[in-house]
Amino acid sequence: MLREANKKKTKELIMKNAIQLFKQKGYQNVTVAEITTACGIAKGTFFNYFQKKEHILLYLADSYMELLHKIVQRNQVGTMKEQVLHIFRELFSIYFKQIDILHPAFEETIKSAIRSNGASGNISKLREAICYVLEQGMEKKAFRSKWKVAECADVIVGIFLNVLICTPLEEEKLMKKLAQQLEMVWGGFIHESTKEIS
Amino acid sequence: MLREANKKKTKELIMKNAIQLFKQKGYQNVTVAEITTACGIAKGTFFNYFQKKEHILLYLADSYMELLHKIVQRNQVGTMKEQVLHIFRELFSIYFKQIDILHPAFEETIKSAIRSNGASGNISKLREAICYVLEQGMEKKAFRSKWKVAECADVIVGIFLNVLICTPLEEEKLMKKLAQQLEMVWGGFIHESTKEIS
DNA sequence: GTCAAATAATGACTTAGGTCATTTTGGTGG
DNA sequence: CCACCAAAATGACCTAAGTCATTATTTGAC
Incomplete structure (x- = not known):
């Protein structure tokens, strides 16, 4: 199942980049758009993995x-x-x-x-x-x-x-x-x- | 001091209308614009009294x-x-x-x-x-x-x-x-x- | 009453979260 | 290899909070 693996990878990718950005700038100062750009994915994709920004x-x-x-x-x-x-x-x-x-x-x-x-x-x-x-x-x-x-x-x-x-x-x-x-x-x-x- | 009295009145006006709307529709479903419209004041005025919506x-x-x-x-x-x-x-x-x-x-x-x-x-x-x-x-x-x-x-x-x-x-x-x-x-x-x- | 300084009201504008119709991709059967 | 379906990615779009330069009001001094 390539699909499952990809999903897991993407979720981890988002987490990794999000945490890094949060550390750099603080949670409040990081936008979802920034996170997704860092990941090289579209903004909408974030919300396929986390319903709200806070859910991360x-x-x-x-x-x-x-x-x-x-x-x-x-x-x-x-x-x-x-x-x-x-x-x-x-x-x-x-x-x-x-x-x-x-x-x-x-x-x-x-x-x-x-x-x-x-x-x-x-x-x-x-x-x-x-x-x-x-x-x-x-x-x-x-x-x-x-x-x-x-x-x-x-x-x-x-x-x-x-x-x-x-x-x-x-x-x-x-x-x-x-x-x-x-x-x-x-x-x-x-x-x-x-x-x-x- | 008319100014003081007016401020107090306006703050109470906002509170009164806000509470009423919150009761009707629930906090999350009430926008600041709705509250200010109900009060007959401009949206920006709300933020002269409460820094954030939540502060109310x-x-x-x-x-x-x-x-x-x-x-x-x-x-x-x-x-x-x-x-x-x-x-x-x-x-x-x-x-x-x-x-x-x-x-x-x-x-x-x-x-x-x-x-x-x-x-x-x-x-x-x-x-x-x-x-x-x-x-x-x-x-x-x-x-x-x-x-x-x-x-x-x-x-x-x-x-x-x-x-x-x-x-x-x-x-x-x-x-x-x-x-x-x-x-x-x-x-x-x-x-x-x-x-x-x- | 008039004028100027201080304070308050205003609403166009910016920003960011969240949605969704559409497109792309991975998986499966013929 | 192709056709088709389900699932995932996409980004234009919408909404609502919050900002701020501008306008209006109050006040106190003369």
Whole structure:
């Protein structure tokens, strides 16, 4: 099937040139026409491969999220907290290497999550990865909780989103915040001696 | 100052007509030209008041967030958890009344938070409101925690964001999820009998 | 009231994303 | 090798956001 091969080649060609241009000029300053010219194809062809200009970012983010499986598999030592943190650390190290591209990609990822209500896309992949890690932990008796793993994963994803959305993008700061907030939810807010009053 | 008054009137005129059109046809299907025609002004005038079409959504979300102060003040009974939940319930009841408008507005709110790294905008207002509530609680000894209130507020905002981003938009489901996740972070993930192993 | 400076309104114009009818190309059967 | 069909490429075209030089309005000073 020559056709299939060509399609794959063209898609990769578009991705390659697009990423290069995004790195040079920033996502917002690159037009679809520029990308296609760089590829030596017609503008319309771009839209045979990506419905919207932004979809190229989702596709990119997707390809990085594929790495999650490897990250999760490779990393099965330490406490649950450490394992979760490790996943985030690995994600960030990818993120920060290409921050000029992945920052707009993050925006698109969230937009897409909102539109699908988190039912699909990268954020749900992240949630699933965390679920998997926690489940492994429960099986190995390294983690026990009165809550379902899916519910714990939800809270952890929330922490991740909030930190990414609301923290200046410096790797160390992000990791510190994440580590602390994980610590907080692991042990809970309430100080032992507290008595809630009505 | 006639000039000031006119500006205010024009801005309100634009908002009023824009909201009405958004309700009728949905944000995406309303053009700036339509809005200005409805207002009886020139298209260019719109951009004297809002830098981009989307900014009208931010302004709208902003005006709703102003209500936070009232909500927080009016509601100083119950446990901290209940008070926080109450804030969310009030926000949602506003949100759901105008969901077709506020959904795109929420997207813009997040985008803007990402760009300012959470330093300004509606999400930081929400965080501050929660901080305020928790601080009140600490003063009244209704809430004690080994964590700083700002850190607790961060986690709570994370829960809020994740739930709004990733849950199908039904008021009851959202509130249930929020209530549960607040419960979780209040008490912590870990079951007493758990021992973390290395 | 008149004039000049500051501010606001205007709409023709530019730009870029996205569409689609048409053309070209790859694949298949005779 | 040709004929034919399905799928992919094409680029003229359309639409809508956003710009900006020009025009109109408000204001304050005299």
